């Protein structure tokens with residue numbers, strides 16, 4: 001496949017530096033000032049030319065600073081402590097440089113600076129990753145949060161989103177046109193990380209995963225060049241970024257397909273904990289045959305101790321399903337009539353007409369940034385009685401108000417593509433299961449971690465394929481990553497070797513460019 005590259009013109013070291021020393025010999029400060037300005041403009045202009053005028057010398061920090069339209073933060077800067085924060089309060093990493101990129105050219109300059117200076121590079125989109133993959137120690141963080149724009153085209157029914165958008169940005173802009181694209185269940189999650197890992201949410205059964213609705217991406221590669229990835233251009237790269245995470249480059253713009261989804265009939269429904277085995281047994285069969293219009297993820301949770309939840313339910317360990325019906329609104333009542341009576345009246349029933357962005361942001365206020373999070377996950381195909389018994393043991397004993405277990409359906413439309421159609425492999429799984437120990441207090445970190453690990457260890461034998469949804473994993477080793485990609489792994493290795501042979505982008509669920517004993521081909 002022909003790689004369409006825009007030549008990088010950001011390495012101008014030698015030429016500029018030799019002319020800088022000439023300037024230092026000048027005595028008139030006005031002339032010196034003018035010369036500096038000319039050199040700066042000369043340097044910046046070379047960044048934007050297509051001609052590669054770079055020498056072998058590494059880009060200096062001053063050159064990076066002169067190039068960035070965004071901002072470079074370093075240790076000692078007043079903003080440094082805040083710039084080091086990511087969503088998971090358990091993660092404390094101290095990078096040497098944090099480059100807030102304002103546009104694609106900034107990203108290219110940052111990539112070149114990091115690569116030429118041998119720095120570890122982390123890419124930060126929304127900063128939500130459970131394992132803290134948006135930040136690193138000692139290296140360079142390329143932060144995309146300022147590349148935030150959306151453009152809805154009502155004619156082609158698409159939305160283009162900047163690489164630093166969070167889903168709330170996209171949901172807000174598309175809702176204005178009565179449309180939506182599949183995302184996650186929290187509005188503050190990054191479009192970048194969520195999409196590149198797969199993207200599961202309320203619309204998965206109706207419209208597929210986020211990657212199934214991705215039409216095109218603009219990608220800055222490890223060598224600083226910029227390419228388009230789509231079915232028509234660099235289709236191998238397009239295949240790989242649909243599930244392969246941030247391994248292949250930095251996506252600065254995403255183009256998604258939109259669906260006519262506006263107000264949905266949706267919300268949470270809770271039942272007493274003792275009803276959980278009966279409900280789970282019904283749900284495991286129901287969700288396999290339910291119409292694609294109906295999504296519902298099962299949860300064990302503790303009812304939050306505050307409004308709008310009724311006081312008598314506060315801090316009760318319950319089970320629930322968060323529904324999202326995208327069929328005709330007038331059919332909503334009918335769709336839930338049987339479910340509403342089947343297990344007695346639910347102890348909480350907030351299922352009803354709701355604007356799609358309101359559903360998407362329903363849990364944002366509960367899950368604010370900075371909480372302690374510990375994650376474990378699996379894919380699940382069968383929910384056996386034995387597995388349900390283990391769920392009752394751990395899901396029925398949640399250690400803190402924020403901790404929870406979710407079973408997200410990935411069947412329906414999300415299950416229709418073949419395992420080899422995109423890098424996301426597990427098209428035959430029925431659920432992506434996630435167990436999260438969550439609490440604001442670092443003193444409880446050990447407690448939530450232990451509960452999460454114990455729960456996972458008890459359920460993992462009932463999982464499917466040994467792997468998990470990569471976006472729900474922490475640092476769990478290479479075998480888990482391989483298992484998650486199954487037979488797609490070797491092809492991912494070959495594509496990685498083509499686009500990032502030196503593994504410049506490795507702060508992720510890493511696909512190494514060298515296959516161990518396998519003959520990978522792109």
Ligand SMILES: Cc1cc2nc3c(=O)[nH]c(=O)nc-3n(C[C@H](O)[C@H](O)[C@H](O)COP(=O)(O)OP(=O)(O)OC[C@H]3O[C@@H](n4cnc5c(N)ncnc54)[C@H](O)[C@@H]3O)c2cc1C
Pocket residue numbers: 087122123124125126127128129130132133134135144163164183184185186188189190191192193194195196197198199200201245246247249250251252367471472507508509
């Ligand atoms: C509260 C919460 C709720 C969640 N809910 C869901 C859900 O409903 N559905 C779901 O599918 N997932 C969900 N997730 C998981 C989420 O998909 C991952 O945490 C994901 O990594 C977050 O993306 P981010 O951009 O915010 O993360 P970051 O921490 O910024 O980045 C994570 C990884 O993605 C890569 N990356 C990010 N942006 C780019 C980019 N533009 N180009 C290249 N690489 C990039 C980085 O290299 C890094 O490895 C949730 C996470 C949290 C914390």
